[in-house]
Amino acid sequence: MLPKFRKSPIHHYPDGNMVLCVGHEHFRVHASVLRASSSFFDGFFGGNSKETVTHSVRCEHGDPKTDTGETDGKVIATVQLPGKNSKEVEMLLSTLYLHTEMEITWENVEPILKLADEYGFPRILAKCDQLLRRDIGNKPLEVLILADRYRLPKAFNASSALVLHDYAKISRRPEYKQLSLETRVELQAVRLRYLDGIEELSQQSAWANVMTNNPNCPTYHFQHFNNQRSTGSLTTLPLNQDFTGCQYCQQPDCAKVKINRLKDALGMSDEPVIVEDKKYYLYIELAEPIKEKKSPFSA
Structure with a gap:
């Protein structure tokens, strides 16, 4: 018997034509939205302007068009995201979809950044960058760590200036070691x-x-x-x-x-x-x- 799955309570749209399988949760979303927002998913569909080619990637729950209740024939693509957290994928989608657009905060910015960076969502990366630069005066090291990890040039340059300005104190913090070795060496050299x-x-x-x-x-x-x-x-x-x-x-x-x-x-x-x-x-x-x-x- 195939393992059971649950439909996302927030992002499972009846008119959706793409299923993201994350653990035991299915997100039924719109291929056009993901393709327009993500360089990865645009490439996944081969850059086609129309989603006409079926991309069936069998997830552990079977074929969503026959085994999981998605039987209306609208689903043209299934993507299993192994190793991903369903709550974090939900946050990414809630940031992407305008009607559920959630506020990016310090409590959720890193998981959103991680997925947006991995799958190439530039608009979401820009919104995360805005949060980091807004709080840069209070959290220069925290901003630099994330900007270094996810390659955000504006936040990186500005936060490195504040770290260097108070280098003797900030470089002693335990979190300082979370910076990449390359960045720590460059800061020390400067x-x-x-x-x-x-x-x-x-x-x-x-x-x-x-x-x-x-x-x-x-x-x-x-x-x-x-x-x-x-x-x-x-x-x-x-x-x-x-x-x-x-x-x-x-x-x-x-x-x-x-x-x-x-x-x-x-x-x-x-x-x-x-x-x-x-x-x-x-x-x-x-x-x-x-x-x-x-x-x-x-x-």
């Missing part, structure tokens, strides 16, 4: 370069060869650097302010030389990432890997 640059620029000799219009400007730049160091304003500035120019000679070129010297020694980026009301110049960027498509039929 941090060490910054500290080495601080020591270098703290010596007046480091400014001696900076070409300026006024011979007194290098000394002024050295003094101003030490003031910035003491106030902690080297890597972050308010939105309405940029690196302070040369107030000694009032020449824009001199200010540019000073800023370039700072950025070069400290490893700061030319363009900042903006979080709330601050510009951050020290951060790492996410390198997007080439991802291989995974079959949904494997655990």
Whole structure:
């Protein structure tokens, strides 16, 4: 006898033409919705504009068109998702379908992210990214962990800036080890370069060869650097302010030389990432890997 299954109480539509089998639960959904929203399911149907080809992948409950009560002939595709949690698939579908659109929160964001990333749902990934960036000021490490794991560039860059800004404290947290080894190595390298640059620029000799219009400007730049160091304003500035120019000679070129010297020694980026009301110049960027498509039929 075939094992029994249950129909999803939320996502089992009489006019649905596709069945997702997750454990002992069936989700009867619309192939057009999944195909339009997911790169994977679009590829599953071969990019066809019409769902005319039957994709029968026998699940443990048998053929849904003959064995499971889906006998109206509308079902054209059956996909078994082994190893997946039915509650998590339900949350993904509730995020996808507009009439059941659920709020993405910190309690459900990771399972939704995991499935949206695996099956290529860009709109859902973007909504998760919005949540992460909204709370980035309160949870920089948590945001970076998820952005690192699921390759979200905007959240990754911004959260890495906040982690670097408070690196000594954040890097001691147990959760820090959840970051990928690659990201931890890169954060440490950027941090060490910054500290080495601080020591270098703290010596007046480091400014001696900076070409300026006024011979007194290098000394002024050295003094101003030490003031910035003491106030902690080297890597972050308010939105309405940029690196302070040369107030000694009032020449824009001199200010540019000073800023370039700072950025070069400290490893700061030319363009900042903006979080709330601050510009951050020290951060790492996410390198997007080439991802291989995974079959949904494997655990």
